[in-house]
Amino acid sequence: MSTRTSRLVIVARLGLVGFIGGFLLFYFTGILGVNWGFIPCVLGGIAGPLGLLLFSWTGVRLIGAVCYGHDPAYRKYIAKGGDPYFDGLPPPFNTDSWTQRIGGLREPVTDFIPPAHWRFQCPRCGARVEHGNDTCWNCGHGNDLSQCHGCGTIVREPSFGAFETTGVICPNCNSVIRN
Ligand SMILES: [Zn+2]
Numbered sequence: 001m002s003t004r005t006s007r008l009v010i011v012a013r014l015g016l017v018g019f020i021g022g023f024l025l026f027y028f029t030g031i032l033g034v035n036w037g038f039i040p041c042v043l044g045g046i047a048g049p050l051g052l053l054l055f056s057w058t059g060v061r062l063i064g065a066v067c068y069g070h071d072p073a074y075r076k077y078i079a080k081g082g083d084p085y086f087d088g089l090p091p092p093f094n095t096d097s098w099t100q101r102i103g104g105l106r107e108p109v110t111d112f113i114p115p116a117h118w119r120f121q122c123p124r125c126g127a128r129v130e131h132g133n134d135t136c137w138n139c140g141h142g143n144d145l146s147q148c149h150g151c152g153t154i155v156r157e158p159s160f161g162a163f164e165t166t167g168v169i170c171p172n173c174n175s176v177i178r179n
């Protein structure tokens, strides 16, 4: 299980593109008979995209904080390492899947490929699941929870397998939950 592509890696990729851009600038201005010098061209090439990155990143985070700063979902996303700017960058700068960008976890490699409309991510293994509170088909996360038939409370299994054997008493309405 690993998380999003490091922002340093993304910045380095952007810097590399800037370097190539600066190199081409040096090359083509040379053809035109202009000599700005190799170092200024390359440094300018790198500084351009990185300056733009810093500027637009600051803007996106400011707008995010102003417009969504009170939204618990947005705060949770930021707290878990999400960044609306970096998570929105296209390949080749950011090569993460959309699930990984939003959920923060890399999807496990398995034989089963979840349908495209499964948008939630298992918080333990990163597999895509259909509903936010699903039992994970990959690692089983969530199968220690069951909904009380009587009152609808979500109850956690006190010991492994208790739903299958003795059943579990609902703390809310005292009915026995047994799967
Ligand atoms: Zn899982």
Ligand SMILES: [Zn+2]
Pocket: 148, 149, 150, 151, 152, 153, 170, 171, 172, 173, 174, 175
């Ligand atoms: Zn109940």
